[in-house]
Structure formats: C-alpha cells, structure tokens
Amino acid sequence: MASSSATGDKTVNKVALCSAIFAGFAYVGYSVVRTAFCRKLGRKEGEVYPEEHRIYFRRLSQTTQTDVLLGNLDLSGPAGKVVLRPLTVQERIRELNLRARMFTDTMLAVQGNLGPGSPKQTPLPGTTSLQCSPWGSPRILSPVDVRHILASRSSENLVLLGSPVKRRWTRRSFRRQSPHSSNSQSVSSHESTTEAEAEKLLRDTQDQLKSHLESLSRRDRVMTAAEAKSLVALLHSKDDLLVERTLTTIANCSTFAANQDILREAGCLYRLQTLLTSSSVSIQLATIKALGNLALNEGNQKELKDTVPVLLSFVNKPQPTDKLVYHALVTLTNIAVLPAWHDEFYPVLHNLYRLVDDGKPQMKLQALKLLINLSCNEDMVPSLLAAQAPRRLIYMLDPLLNEELLLRVVTLVAKLAETARRLNIDPTIDLPPEDKAASPDTMYAAIFGVNIMEKIQSKSFVLMNQHLNEDIRIQARKIYESVKS
Structure with missing residues (x-):
C-alpha cells in the first residue's frame, strides 16, 4: 500500500513538472527540474542526502497553455515534495486587478508629468479617475506610446493620442460670450476693501509714502510689496502733481515683470481704471502710459475687461489732444x-x-x-x-x-x-x-x-x-x- 502511494506521488510530480516545462515560463528552471525529477530517480536506498525543500506551484484553476505557474518555497514541509497548488479564479482576478492598477498609476504619472518637482500639467481626457464604470474605463497608454514619451526630452509637447483634429472655422459671437467669468460681488468687495486700506494708509503715513516715492523715482528697480502699496495709496491724493508723479514712477517701474505682479496684487489696476476718467488730461495721459506697461502681463490682462472700453472711447470720440489717442492705441495694442x-x-x-x-x-x-x-x-x-x-x-x-x-x-x-x-x-x-x-x-x-x-x-x-x-x-x-x- 505504501509502495502504491509513493508511486502515485511520483506520477503527480512528473505531471506537474512536465506541465511547467511545456508552459515555458522562467519560474521553473532547468535546475528545479533536475532537482525534483532526476535526483529522485537516481537515489539509492540507505543514502543520506541534504534536506530538500518542498516546492509549491500556484496556477489559475482551469488553466490553459498560457496560464502562469509561480514557484513558492515552503521550508516547513517534508523534503522532496513538489505539489501543484491551484489558485482560485477570484484570487487570480484580484491579483491581476492589483497589477493593472499599479500599471495605471505609473502611466498616469508619465502622462500627467506628476513627478516630484515637475510642473503641474492638465490631465488627459479620460484619465481623471481610476474607477471603471459601465460607460468607460481609465485611458492608459500602450507600450508603444510609452516609448514615445520616454524618448521625448520635454513633456510640454505631449499631445492627445489619435488622429489630429482639423480646426474648422465657425463664426462665433464674442459679444455674447465672455472669455472669463468671475464673481462680481466678491471682486467689488475686495476692491472696496483695498480702496479703504489705501486711503487710511495715505492719511496715517503720508510722509513715509512720499519717501518711498522718492526712493523709487530716483532709480527704477524691483519694489517690495510695501512700496507698491505706498504708490497705490498716493494715487488717492488730491494733489494732481503728486498723483501724476506717482503715475510716472509706476509706468517706469512697470518695465520690470516682477513689479507688474506686485502692483496688481496691491490693487493698482482698479485705481488706474478710476483715474482714466479724471478731468485732468495730464493725469489721463500718465494713467494710459502706466496701463500700457502693466498690460504686458497675462495676469494683469485678466483684470482689464472694464478698462478696455474706456480706452476704446478715446479712439471712438474726438479728444482734446492727439497724444491721448496715440497712447491709447499703444496700450490697446499691448492688450x-x-x-x-x-x-x-x-x-x-x-x-x-x-x-x-x-x-x-x-x-x-x-x-x-x-x-x-x-x-x-x-x-x-x-x-x-x-x-x-x-x-x-x-x-x-x-x-x-x-x-x-x-x-x-x-x-x-x-x-x-x-x-x-x-x-x-x-x-x-x-x-x-x-x-x-x-x-x-x-x-x-x-x-x-x-x-x-x-x-x-x-x-x-x-x-x-x-x-x-x-x-x-x-x-x-x-x-x-x-x-x-
């Protein structure tokens, strides 16, 4: 009876090893075959061999020729046993889904350039969610696409996969559609708060504000946030000569890109828009020149919607001086x-x-x-x-x-x-x-x-x-x- 059981075990081991060899996977190497198959046939009775470990093979239940065989070493079992252990369908599907999700994360990182220190990019359509639905699933690049991405030195040139879409001209009414939508109530509230702060600053520290103006007017340079707020505060002065001098300083300092952002954050653009309707032609002219330099900034342009119609009015209606029309044209050209x-x-x-x-x-x-x-x-x-x-x-x-x-x-x-x-x-x-x-x-x-x-x-x-x-x-x-x- 014992001999029959041993013969049955050998037969099972031989079938398992033959299946692994024909599957052609690297997990069952020639050394494993020789250890599990040849040594048992050549072993003589009475000879003592070093302890051998039991080897388990996992496979998907109801496998085909393409199923994966995985070797698993078990040190606790009896020596010299090769056992074929099937993996359930649910477990195998769970494992494949896990690997697919890991591959998804990697590909989305490549597509979106989301590595540490990388600039944030807009994700491609279809890659905003990893969750599958009855209507679609995450879009993943193929290995060919991956090679194209990895071969590129710049992520800025990545384009959507598929055939390019030829742009077809259709008449579009801009007058009915605004390129930028904003909450007007919150903007008005912010502007009112900025105006109040500037007026209070002018009342409390006028001498200090003038010293900042002197420092900036002597030498154009990158200003601090405090200096920018001081210039905006001086624009609320009732002294036309002081306001005109401040506007000239703002125009000169606006040649620095950093100052364009600082002045916008200090509330300068809203005040300049108010000064465009001043009764003084010299203040209007100085305001237009300052806006011309500040308009060379994408962030500033987003806040110029209400300023553009006022500037266009200088072109549409007769003006007391050609200088106003000319400089309005220069500013509008920059916008x-x-x-x-x-x-x-x-x-x-x-x-x-x-x-x-x-x-x-x-x-x-x-x-x-x-x-x-x-x-x-x-x-x-x-x-x-x-x-x-x-x-x-x-x-x-x-x-x-x-x-x-x-x-x-x-x-x-x-x-x-x-x-x-x-x-x-x-x-x-x-x-x-x-x-x-x-x-x-x-x-x-x-x-x-x-x-x-x-x-x-x-x-x-x-x-x-x-x-x-x-x-x-x-x-x-x-x-x-x-x-x-």
Missing part, C-alpha cells in the same frame, strides 16, 4: 497681443481703418499695429473683412511709401487675404447686415473685389520682386499667391 478681450474691439474697427486713411503718420502706424494683432485671431477676421476699408488702401501698396508703414500695410493685407482663402470666409454671407459696411466699401471688397484683384496682384508682384526690404517682399508674395488663387 490685443492676447485674444482675451478682442470681442470689445468690434465697435472701433471702422475708426481704426479711418485712422489708417486720415491719421498722422505716427497714428497710422500704431493703428496698423493694433489691426495686425487683431487679425492674428481667426475669429476676428470676418469682422475685419466686413468693416469699412481705408479708401486709399490700393495706393498704400506703393514702393515709395514709408518703409515702416508699407511693411504694416502688406502684413495686414496678407494676413486677411491668407485667412480668408484658407478658411473660405465671405463676410457678405457669414455676418448679419448690422455687422458689416456697405458691400462696395468693405475690406473684403478692397482685396477681392472684381475690379480690384488685378490691381492688388499687380502691385504685390512689383513689391515681391523689386523692394529691398526682405520682410516686405515676403508679405507681398503672400498677398500675390492668396489673391491669385
């Missing part, structure tokens, strides 16, 4: 570098084109710079094409025109012509009647009109072949190719 408040510019497009026609050379140049910034936004192009064009546009494409003016003219026309052709824009169809000038007077007709296209093409051909300025030649070629097509 228009970003598209955040482009929707506010619709009412002045006709007047900007009018300044290109009738303004002084300096005014023409600045109006063209502002129009070029607006034309870089594809959503503004239909309205720019529908606005009333400069009457002398065709005559401004002249090689003898001032080089700076000519460069801006050909740049504006090239940008509008290229975008109109590429996106197939026709403002006579795309825009409602109230948003466009009379058909023969539009910028679109001034470029693509039946009797105008040949003249535009001819003048741009001369410029692209004969002008000495390379930039002008490049832009003229873009006009020629867009109109010719």
Whole structure:
C-alpha cells in the first residue's frame, strides 16, 4: 500500500513538472527540474542526502497553455515534495486587478508629468479617475506610446493620442460670450476693501509714502510689496502733481515683470481704471502710459475687461489732444497681443481703418499695429473683412511709401487675404447686415473685389520682386499667391 502511494506521488510530480516545462515560463528552471525529477530517480536506498525543500506551484484553476505557474518555497514541509497548488479564479482576478492598477498609476504619472518637482500639467481626457464604470474605463497608454514619451526630452509637447483634429472655422459671437467669468460681488468687495486700506494708509503715513516715492523715482528697480502699496495709496491724493508723479514712477517701474505682479496684487489696476476718467488730461495721459506697461502681463490682462472700453472711447470720440489717442492705441495694442478681450474691439474697427486713411503718420502706424494683432485671431477676421476699408488702401501698396508703414500695410493685407482663402470666409454671407459696411466699401471688397484683384496682384508682384526690404517682399508674395488663387 505504501509502495502504491509513493508511486502515485511520483506520477503527480512528473505531471506537474512536465506541465511547467511545456508552459515555458522562467519560474521553473532547468535546475528545479533536475532537482525534483532526476535526483529522485537516481537515489539509492540507505543514502543520506541534504534536506530538500518542498516546492509549491500556484496556477489559475482551469488553466490553459498560457496560464502562469509561480514557484513558492515552503521550508516547513517534508523534503522532496513538489505539489501543484491551484489558485482560485477570484484570487487570480484580484491579483491581476492589483497589477493593472499599479500599471495605471505609473502611466498616469508619465502622462500627467506628476513627478516630484515637475510642473503641474492638465490631465488627459479620460484619465481623471481610476474607477471603471459601465460607460468607460481609465485611458492608459500602450507600450508603444510609452516609448514615445520616454524618448521625448520635454513633456510640454505631449499631445492627445489619435488622429489630429482639423480646426474648422465657425463664426462665433464674442459679444455674447465672455472669455472669463468671475464673481462680481466678491471682486467689488475686495476692491472696496483695498480702496479703504489705501486711503487710511495715505492719511496715517503720508510722509513715509512720499519717501518711498522718492526712493523709487530716483532709480527704477524691483519694489517690495510695501512700496507698491505706498504708490497705490498716493494715487488717492488730491494733489494732481503728486498723483501724476506717482503715475510716472509706476509706468517706469512697470518695465520690470516682477513689479507688474506686485502692483496688481496691491490693487493698482482698479485705481488706474478710476483715474482714466479724471478731468485732468495730464493725469489721463500718465494713467494710459502706466496701463500700457502693466498690460504686458497675462495676469494683469485678466483684470482689464472694464478698462478696455474706456480706452476704446478715446479712439471712438474726438479728444482734446492727439497724444491721448496715440497712447491709447499703444496700450490697446499691448492688450490685443492676447485674444482675451478682442470681442470689445468690434465697435472701433471702422475708426481704426479711418485712422489708417486720415491719421498722422505716427497714428497710422500704431493703428496698423493694433489691426495686425487683431487679425492674428481667426475669429476676428470676418469682422475685419466686413468693416469699412481705408479708401486709399490700393495706393498704400506703393514702393515709395514709408518703409515702416508699407511693411504694416502688406502684413495686414496678407494676413486677411491668407485667412480668408484658407478658411473660405465671405463676410457678405457669414455676418448679419448690422455687422458689416456697405458691400462696395468693405475690406473684403478692397482685396477681392472684381475690379480690384488685378490691381492688388499687380502691385504685390512689383513689391515681391523689386523692394529691398526682405520682410516686405515676403508679405507681398503672400498677398500675390492668396489673391491669385
């Protein structure tokens, strides 16, 4: 009976080892096979061998040829026994889920660049949750995608996987949609608190505030938060000369990027917006100059929504001095570098084109710079094409025109012509009647009109072949190719 039991054990061991060998997994090596199989066959009776350990193999119940066999060493069992121990389906699924979750965490870290010290990135769609649902599951990169990521030196160029989406132009009404939404009540409360603190600071420590002004006006430098608050407090003074001097100091110090943030946090932008409506032209001019430098900051631009219409009023209405209009155009040009408040510019497009026609050379140049910034936004192009064009546009494409003016003219026309052709824009169809000038007077007709296209093409051909300025030649070629097509 004992002999029969021993023979049965050997048979079981041989079947287990053969299964492991045919599965081809590294967990059962040749050494294990030789130890468990060969030594038992060659053992002689009476010989004493060192104690051997029992080896357990775990496998998923109802395995196939691809099931995993895992070796587990048990020091407590009798020697020389190789036992096949199946793993239940529930246990195996739990183990696979655990490994999948670990792999998920690693991949999401790679996709989102969330390692220690790494800049925070916006997670990819579908990776915000690790929980599976009946409608979807976490999106994980494949090994091929991982190799692409690891081979890249920069995480800033990571893009969504899949085929790129071609942007299709659709007319969008900015006037009905605000790019930034905020809680107006909380903003008003914060501004009121800042104003009260500044006025109290001016009453209590006016002499100290003036000493800060003297220090900053003698040498432009990065200021402290206390100095920024002192400048804002001085803007509440009733002395116009003191306020004007403070504004000049703010404009000079705003050339430092760090000061732009510090002044915003001190409540400077809200006070400058109030001073724009001052009865003193000199204070208005100094305020516009200060805003022009502060506008070169993305954080500051987010708080300029209510300031832009006031600045545009200087362009839309006759002003007591051309300096106000010119510096308002400079500040608006700086604001228009970003598209955040482009929707506010619709009412002045006709007047900007009018300044290109009738303004002084300096005014023409600045109006063209502002129009070029607006034309870089594809959503503004239909309205720019529908606005009333400069009457002398065709005559401004002249090689003898001032080089700076000519460069801006050909740049504006090239940008509008290229975008109109590429996106197939026709403002006579795309825009409602109230948003466009009379058909023969539009910028679109001034470029693509039946009797105008040949003249535009001819003048741009001369410029692209004969002008000495390379930039002008490049832009003229873009006009020629867009109109010719």
